[in-house]
Amino acid sequence: MDEDDFLQVIAQEVEADPQNLALREDFITLLLQRDPDRASRELAVFEASGGDPARSRLMRARIMAARLRSGGAMGPAVAAIPDAAAATEPSAVPHEPPAPAAASRAVPAPTNEDSGIGGPRASAGLWDAERPSVTLADVAGLAEVKQHLDATFLAPLRNPELAAAFGQRPGGSLLMYGPPGCGKTFIAKAIAGDLGASFIHVTLADLLSKWIGDSEKAIQSVFEDARAAAPCVIFFDEFDALGGRRASGGGGAHSMRMIVTQLLEELDGVASDNDGVYFLAATNRPWDIDPALRRPGRIDKTVVVLPPDAVARAAILQGELRGKPADGVDTIAVAAATEGFSGADITQVARVGLQQSMSASMSAGAIVPVTTQVLLSAAAAVTPSTGAWFEQVAPVLDYGTDDGTFEQLRAYRVKRGRR
Numbered sequence: 001m002d003e004d005d006f007l008q009v010i011a012q013e014v015e016a017d018p019q020n021l022a023l024r025e026d027f028i029t030l031l032l033q034r035d036p037d038r039a040s041r042e043l044a045v046f047e048a049s050g051g052d053p054a055r056s057r058l059m060r061a062r063i064m065a066a067r068l069r070s071g072g073a074m075g076p077a078v079a080a081i082p083d084a085a086a087a088t089e090p091s092a093v094p095h096e097p098p099a100p101a102a103a104s105r106a107v108p109a110p111t112n113e114d115s116g117i118g119g120p121r122a123s124a125g126l127w128d129a130e131r132p133s134v135t136l137a138d139v140a141g142l143a144e145v146k147q148h149l150d151a152t153f154l155a156p157l158r159n160p161e162l163a164a165a166f167g168q169r170p171g172g173s174l175l176m177y178g179p180p181g182c183g184k185t186f187i188a189k190a191i192a193g194d195l196g197a198s199f200i201h202v203t204l205a206d207l208l209s210k211w212i213g214d215s216e217k218a219i220q221s222v223f224e225d226a227r228a229a230a231p232c233v234i235f236f237d238e239f240d241a242l243g244g245r246r247a248s249g250g251g252g253a254h255s256m257r258m259i260v261t262q263l264l265e266e267l268d269g270v271a272s273d274n275d276g277v278y279f280l281a282a283t284n285r286p287w288d289i290d291p292a293l294r295r296p297g298r299i300d301k302t303v304v305v306l307p308p309d310a311v312a313r314a315a316i317l318q319g320e321l322r323g324k325p326a327d328g329v330d331t332i333a334v335a336a337a338t339e340g341f342s343g344a345d346i347t348q349v350a351r352v353g354l355q356q357s358m359s360a361s362m363s364a365g366a367i368v369p370v371t372t373q374v375l376l377s378a379a380a381a382v383t384p385s386t387g388a389w390f391e392q393v394a395p396v397l398d399y400g401t402d403d404g405t406f407e408q409l410r411a412y413r414v415k416r417g418r419r
Contacts, residue, residue, distance in 0.1 A: 007034065010388070014042075021051050022348075026388045028059055029180075029284070032241075036066040061205040062241040065256065127225040129198030129232055132189040139183070139190050141312030148303050148408065149174075149191070157195060157278075173267065173279040173298060175239070177286040177405075178305040179389035181344030184282040185237060187305060192233035197278060199233050200226055204241045207259075216262040223266040223277065230276030239281035240288040260290050267298050284389060286405055287396045294403070304408045307386050310335045313346050317375070320350035325357065327369035334375045340384045352378040 007030060014020070014027050024046050031039035040063050047056050136146050136154075153174050156163045174191075176184045185201070192199040200222060207218045226232040236242065242259065267279060281299060283289065293299050308316065313335035321329060338346060353375040360368040397406055397413070 007031070018045075019049065021046060021049060022385055023383075024049075025051070025055060025059070026385065029062075030388070030392070032062055032066045033288070036063050039063050039066070057205050058203060058238065061203075061208050062238060064208055065204060065241045127200050127202075127222055129200050129225065129229040132193040132199050134186070134190050135193040136187075136190045138193075139187060139312075140315030141309045142183075142187075142305075143309075144408075145187070145303060145305055149187075152301050152303070154191070154194060171274050171277050173301065174281070175286065175289070175294075175299050175302045175405075176280065176282045176305050177284065177302065179307060179342055179386040180284050181342035181385060182305050182307055183343050184305045185235070188233065188235040188280045188282065191278075191280065192235075195231060195233065195278065197231040197233045197276075198226075198229040199235065200229075201235050201237065203237045207242065213258075215259050219259065219262045219266060223274075226277045227274065231278070232276065233278045233280055236279075236281040238283065240283040240285040260293070264292060264298070267293070285392075287393075287400060294405075302405050304406075304412070306409075306412055307340055307342050307384075308346070310339075312343070313338055313341065316343055316346040317350055320347055320354075321370065324354060325361075325367050325369040327371050329370060329375060330372045333372055334379060337376055337379050338384075340386055341379075341382070342384065342386050345382055345384055345386070349375060349379045349382055352382065 010023075010027050010030060014024055017023060024042060028039045028042045028046065031042065039059075043056065043059050043063065046059070047053075136149070139146065153172060156168055157172060176187065178184065188201075189199055202222055207215050209215055209218070222234060226234050242263070267274075279299065282305075286302070289299075310332070314331040317329070317331040317334055321331075334349070338349065341349070353370050356374055356378065357368050357370045393406075393409070397410060
């Protein structure tokens with residue numbers, strides 16, 4: 001099945017289940033590279049159907065980045081809502097909640113000059129660094145991910161004297177990739193906690209601006225503030241939308257080239273010393289990252305963050321049910337029935353179960369606790385959101401050039417009987 005056929009299949013599924021906001025968001029993500037205008041129309045439907053505002057802002061910024069990269073006119077990021085979309089009712093099943101907003105989010109006072117498309121303009125002291133209290137010990141399960149992180153990234157950083165003896169400088173960079181909703185943001189915070197470092201969380205919406213040069217200034221200010229707060233972890237989310245491949249084209253494409261060029265300059269420490277600055281990036285589409293960003297000495301270490309294992313799934317369920325009316329729920333049994341679910345999918349299973357039990361309690365006039373069977377039924381009704389991502393990555397693994405980025409992912413597929 002080629003990409004056009006795959007998009008057509010997803011479009012039919014969206015049409016058949018218009019209230020499935022998670023599926024519609026996946027469809028918008030697929031459309032970004034092929035048809036930003038249609039992605040914009042689908043985003044309008046997503047918003048009219050009660051989609052999460054934070055996710056909407058992020059997708060709007062990604063649509064603008066896709067238009068810039070293709071050299072097309074920026075225009076408004078969201079088209080007018082079609083009549084059919086206006087009649088769409090909000091979904092009864094909410095989509096994955098957005099990652100907790102870091103204290104680092106850019107929040108300068110708005111001005112008339114800053115209104116319109118794009119994020120706030122860069123200014124001095126824009127980024128506040130937080131101190132995460134979580135560490136990798138707080139990440140349940142994912143033993144292989146943590147082992148890989150320790151061996152390739154953290155171990156040298158925990159032994160600075162030994163690293164210095166071998167000419168290694170304090171700092172480093174890492175790209176995390178994998179299906180959406182599997183905990184990449186939480187792991188980034190945990191790495192900062194392990195290193196005893198400050199943490200600056202950056203999203204595409206924080207950087208993009210309609211003003212020429214403002215995005216480059218924002219990137220520069222991120223690194224300046226991180227150097228001042230060193231040791232500090234800079235975490236760039238949705239990195240493929242910002243660090244995508246540079247291409248020839250019109251003025252929009254030129255703007256994206258300048259953004260990537262500024263990022264390259266900061267990573268290389270051309271103007272300043274990056275000692276004590278750790279750069280982490282997360283993406284669902286590692287094959288779209290500009291090769292210049294991936295060369296040795298820049299973002300040359302990778303780790304795949306795949307759907308949580310059984311231990312992690314049980315821990316997520318326990319966390320969601322803690323303090324709620326639950327009648328001896330067998331989280332191990334529910335975890336076994338949710339193989340391949342993302343962390344966000346597991347959270348959704350718990351929420352659906354809690355909603356059903358709340359409705360039953362309202363009808364009965366007394367508390368009806370959540371049971372194992374209720375959660376198993378909820379799990380059976382939830383389609384894992386990771387399936388679309390594995391469909392996307394399959395052609396890359398089968399036909400693309402691999403510089404070692406997908407080694408862990410190939411091992412994961414072999415372990416599960418896929419080739």
